[in-house]
Amino acid sequence: MGLDLSAAGVTPKAAVLKRASVRFGQFTAIEDLSLEIEAGAFYSVLGPSGCGKSTLLRLVSDLVPAASGSVEVLGKTVEEARLAREFAFVFQDATLLPWRSALKNVELPLEIGRSRGIRPPSGGRSPRELLELVGLKGREDALPHELSGGMRQRVAIARALVCQPRILLMDEPFGALDEITRDHLNLQLLNIWQETGVTVLFVTHSIPEAVFLGQKVLMLKARPGRLKEVVDIDLPYPRLIRDRESPEFIRYASRLRDILEQC
Numbered sequence: 001m002g003l004d005l006s007a008a009g010v011t012p013k014a015a016v017l018k019r020a021s022v023r024f025g026q027f028t029a030i031e032d033l034s035l036e037i038e039a040g041a042f043y044s045v046l047g048p049s050g051c052g053k054s055t056l057l058r059l060v061s062d063l064v065p066a067a068s069g070s071v072e073v074l075g076k077t078v079e080e081a082r083l084a085r086e087f088a089f090v091f092q093d094a095t096l097l098p099w100r101s102a103l104k105n106v107e108l109p110l111e112i113g114r115s116r117g118i119r120p121p122s123g124g125r126s127p128r129e130l131l132e133l134v135g136l137k138g139r140e141d142a143l144p145h146e147l148s149g150g151m152r153q154r155v156a157i158a159r160a161l162v163c164q165p166r167i168l169l170m171d172e173p174f175g176a177l178d179e180i181t182r183d184h185l186n187l188q189l190l191n192i193w194q195e196t197g198v199t200v201l202f203v204t205h206s207i208p209e210a211v212f213l214g215q216k217v218l219m220l221k222a223r224p225g226r227l228k229e230v231v232d233i234d235l236p237y238p239r240l241i242r243d244r245e246s247p248e249f250i251r252y253a254s255r256l257r258d259i260l261e262q263c
Ligand SMILES: Nc1ncnc2c1ncn2[C@@H]1O[C@H](COP(=O)(O)OP(=O)(O)OP(=O)(O)O)[C@@H](O)[C@H]1O
Pocket: 024, 027, 029, 047, 048, 049, 050, 051, 052, 053, 054, 055, 056, 225
């Protein structure tokens, strides 16, 4: 059992990786990654294709094991954290069940939990309230094919939040959306983050998106996947789309581009 630090009044880190490596057969996808993820913070994850961004999310969520080193999530082992449903995923594809309405899709994790005898967490937002939080009030009964791509992603975000995860793992969730929809969802995601206090790990290929969202940007380098740098983004929240034209924003973007070129 991991040590329950919260019982002692200490807020544990969202995740602590110590010299963690992931191997697929002979191939090393992540090597010697040491990192502390602060609880409640928003991290963007950026790096060249194949540097291990998705693998990092899978490592933290117990989908792939560490071949060496250690990973702790909220003061627990990754397995304990998974069983306690401490994290939830949002992928590029919303992966909604096509025959279920938006509301029924959001309710699904609760139903699955109940079928396994897990009581829904108390005090959280209901599926209806979550749909309202993501801006889909009035569309509860719509089927996925009746919603736009951006709306489907919002349903996926509401579904991810329904079991009140403490960590939200987002793997290029807006990568397939047009720029206007993406901007809109970026703003909405920041609202949700601030309202819920959830820790976010957000993988993106977009430098402006990484700067716009993150308090910190984890920069990974490839072959093998290693931590290159953690860049603090000292821009205040709430952030506005037009802030992306500010000299500070442009300076951060250009710094990240320089680092990426060395990855
Ligand atoms: N299940 C697997 N079996 C074998 N190799 C894998 C597996 N999963 C990932 N890899 C390899 O590990 C490396 C890292 O993959 P990962 O998907 O984490 O990269 P990424 O940074 O998310 O890439 P992209 O930006 O292109 O999505 C890649 O070289 C990939 O081919």
